[in-house]
Each structure stands twice: as structure tokens, then as C-alpha cells.
Amino acid sequence: MQVFKKVAIIGVGEVGGSIGKDLKSKRLAEEVIGVVRRKKSLKEAKQAGAVDRAVLLDRLGDGVKDADLIILATPVGKIIGLGKRAAASAKKGAIITDVGSTKKVIVEKLERSLPEGIKFVGSHPMAGSEKKGALNAEKDLFKGHNCFVTKTKYTDRDALSKIKRFWRSLGADVVEVSPGEHDKIVAWVSHLVHIAASSLVISNKDLLKFTASGFRDTTRIALSTPGLWLDICQTNAKEITVSLDKFMKILKTFRKLISKKNTAQLSKMLNQSRDLRCSLE
Amino acid sequence: MQVFKKVAIIGVGEVGGSIGKDLKSKRLAEEVIGVVRRKKSLKEAKQAGAVDRAVLLDRLGDGVKDADLIILATPVGKIIGLGKRAAASAKKGAIITDVGSTKKVIVEKLERSLPEGIKFVGSHPMAGSEKKGALNAEKDLFKGHNCFVTKTKYTDRDALSKIKRFWRSLGADVVEVSPGEHDKIVAWVSHLVHIAASSLVISNKDLLKFTASGFRDTTRIALSTPGLWLDICQTNAKEITVSLDKFMKILKTFRKLISKKNTAQLSKMLNQSRDLRCSLE
Secondary structure (H helix, E strand, O other), X not given: OOOOOEEEEEOOOHHHHHHHHHHHHOOOOOEEEEEEOOHHHHHHHHHOOOOOEEEEHHHHHHXXXXXXXXXXXXXXXXXXXXXXXXXXXXXXXXXXXXXXXXXXXXXXXXXXXXXXXXXXXXEEEOOOOOOOOHHHOOOOOOOOOEEEEEOOOOOOHHHHHHHHHHHHHOOOEEEEEOHHHHHHHHHHHHHHHHHHHHHXXXXXXXXXXHOOHHHHHHOHHHHOOHHHHHHHHHHOHHHHHHHHHHHHHHHHHXXXXXXXXXXXHHHHHHHHHHHHHHOOO | OOOOOEEEEEOOOHHHHHHHHHHHHOOOOOEEEEEEOOHHXXXXXXXXXXXXXXXXXXXXXXXXXXXXXEEEOOOHHHHHHHHHHHHHHOOOOOEEEEOOOOOHHHHHHHHOOOOOOOEEEOEEEOOOOOOOOHHHXXXXXXXXXXXXXXXXXXXXXXHHHHHHHHHHHOOOEEEEEOHHHHHXXXXXXXXXXXXXXXXXXXXXXXXXXXXXXXXXXXXXXXXXXXXXXXXXXXXXXXXXXXXXXXXXHHHHXXXXXXXXXXXXXHHHHHHHHHHHHHOOO
16 A cells, blocks of 8 residues: 655664665555765665665755655654755655654644645654664564554644554554653653663673673663664653653662562562563563 | 583473583483472473483482482572482582572572581572573573682582583583672672563553563563562572662662753763673674
């Protein structure tokens, strides 16, 4: 099901590249154009089979001008600026979306400020890893994964419906939320988890040589690009601090039960977390 | 290099089973006898290629009486009791070791209380997963992994040297420590990490359906048997609370920097944790 004929992807990294790869391999678009920051990425995007052609960022206007869909697949901190630049060169009727990990700030800044005839709908596919670059793009990266799509009272209903169909065509399970609900959810399921993993690594800085595979699994996400997380922390500060407070409260309960050797309650909590985690297997 | 001719393994689960599998497949022992709790495990231990023969726990005496090495590979809470029972049936000159995740309590209780001629040396190979049972035993599970071996002023030097050679014959990197040092190290690199993962799962109990692969990696260790962790928390309570306090201090620093949007310091911490974690790749 071809929802959009021409698609421009700004930022052909792991996520942007995986979108392009699916679009091309499944013939879900007639043309995929990549817009990249570095010369090296021009070649990599082609090599990964993610785009039909790629242009550098200084030719962004050329890259997006015929696109029916423009996808902003850069780190959060670049999305708003590039979204405005892309909209200025986009054709009438074009739809813009993004894949940023926070939504409130982005949707507020883009949804109502674009030129007449250009619509924005926020997205956030819950897929991808700590890896970087188009060469880490994967086919079917989104298949069976949740993809948040945001709806506000200003969201164009037709654009929203198309964006939802677009993500479904890549196999994603679309979850429609408000930007605020989105940011609340990901603060818990993603941002808190990242801060916890980073804190575990720092806690163990003098003992890393004694860590084993469990530690490596638990802290794998701490490998992701710090700049990306800096953007996320800045644009979702409030919700992240709320989740951190709750997390520390649970840690304190564990601490108390361990120190008081309260076996019954400790067993209850360990069993609860094990059962909950089992439900994800 | 055959360090011990006859080896009895009490508890033929993932770790005990993997020891047996290596001993047999590499001909590092003439005979491997398994001692198991459940009837089902008799068959599984054989099927996994982990033992030459297996007996049930009520025939423990039979299982261990000819062994040159007896390995206690049960959850921490069972090690001391079974160690004493095994020692009562062991032959003169036999050496007993364990694979328990805490060492201070175990070594204190076993090293000096065994019958004349039976020596105990504590071990803790840093390998294994959240999986259970001999059918999850793996060849070369210990290869390239650290294995702690404890030394106190009461440790028999000859037995210590043999136990170190034994683990090296399985490919492990032996780390000689005091039981206290061991418990301090694993509180940080393992026990703290487990409590953090369990707390993350509980924090997200109402949002599990929105979690993605990063969350699953980070919390995988919360799948391990709660009873095992209960034993660990009880026998290493002090060190775990110390590590939890330090961990919460780091989380609080993150919280403060995020809430105050202190980009420079936040960036520094995210980069520090990323660089540290990279060193493990």
C-alpha cells in the first residue's frame, strides 16, 4: 500500500535508513531521497539500499521540494530547525513528520507554524538501537513495534490518517496519543531506563573489569550518543524527574527491606518484578 | 590437564551442568557424578552430557564418597547445609568448593568446620544467565570469564592452588580475593544491578506494553529466580545497601542536572558513562 509517492528522509541514520530500506525493498514509494549532513553518508545511504538518491544538507531545498512526505529523522535537537527549513521548500500538500524521542516541544513548535498547505504530524517509532549510521539500517525494523503518532486539536485529520497508514505500511502498531501523554510514557519506559543504565555504569567505574554479561546487557543502552540524550533530557525534563523520583522511592524500599532482612516483603517484590518481566518474554 | 580424577557436582543446573559438560567433553575428569534434587533432573543431567551418572539428594553420601572434588552448585541458601552433609561422607583428602554469588558467610561457615582431612575453598565463576536447569548448560561457559577464588588465613594452600588450576582448566581467569573483597565487588557489579533492573520493572508496571528492546535488555536479569536473589540479599545485605546509596546519589545528581537544565554537566556525565561502557565492547 503506497501512502506517499515521493518521500524525503532528512537524516539517514539507523532509523531514517531503516525507513528508506523498507520503502524501497517493499516498493512503498516511487522515490526515496535522503538528505544527509556528511559527505560520507551520501555513499552509505545508497550502499545501505535506503535511498534512490541523496543530497547534502546545504541542498535540503532540492531534496524535499517534490516530496509528498518529509521525515525528520535527526536527533531531537535538530528536528525543529530542520522542520522549518524543509517546510519552506516543500510543495503545497506535503506532510512532514518526525521520529523524535520527545514530542511536546517538537509538536508545539512545528504543528502551527508551518506555511499554508504544509501539515505536520508528530511520530515516534519505538524501534532502533544504540547503533549509528545508515549501515546499521535494518529491514522490518518497525514490524511489530509500537509507533506513537500524536494528535492535538490542531492536527490535520487527513494528514494524521495518512501518517498512521504510513507507519502501518511499515508493519508498526500505531498508538495515537497526545504529545503530553507520549512524553509521560517514554519518560518511564525509555528515558528513566537510560539514566538508570548510565548511573549503573558510573557507579561501577572502578570495577568494570569484574563485570559480566548481565551488566553488559543491563547497560547496553548507555552506549547511545550522549548528544541525543542531552536533547531528550532538555525537552522532557519534567516528566523524567517525576519518573526518577518514583524509581528512587522503589530503590529505597528495596534498600530498607534488604537492610532489615525483611524476607517476606523482599521476596514479594522480587517475585513481582520477575513475574512482570516474564510477561514481556 | 586433569586436576581431579572424580568430581561430584551437587546441583546440576546451568552452572553445575556447564562445569560437568566441560569436564566430560574435554576429558578433564575420569568420572563426573551429579547429585540432584528432582527426579526429572536425573535424566536432564545425563541428556545434557553433564554427568556420567546422577543420584538424588537423599543418596548424596553415595554420590560424593569417592570424589576428589565436590562442587556445591546450588542456590546460595543451600550451600552451607549441603556442604556440611557432603563433607560428612567425603573421603579424606577431598576438596570442596562452591559457585555461590556471595562468599563471606559461606566461607566463614565452611572453611573451618569441616572434618579433618576435608578442605574447603570458596569459588564464584562470573558466568551464567537467568536460565535454569542442566538443559541450559553450555560448553565453554567459563572461558574468558572471571572466576573469584577466595583466600583467607585459614585456607589450605594446596587446596587453593588446586582449585585455581581447576578453574583455569575450564578456561576461566582466576581472581584471588578475600571473601570480604569478593562480596564488596559483586555488590556493585552484580547485586546492585539486579535491584536496579527489578526496580525499573516495578516502576513500569503499568506501561509494560509500551516498552521496547532497550527496556528488555536492561531488565533481562530481573528474570532470574527470586529465591536465589533473596539468599544473595540476605548474605550480602551490608555491601548491597552501600552500593545502593552510592547509586541513588548518582541518580540524584542526574535528577538535579536535568531539572536545572545544566547542559554542560549533564553532557559530561552522559559522555563519561558512554565512554566507560564503550570500554566493555
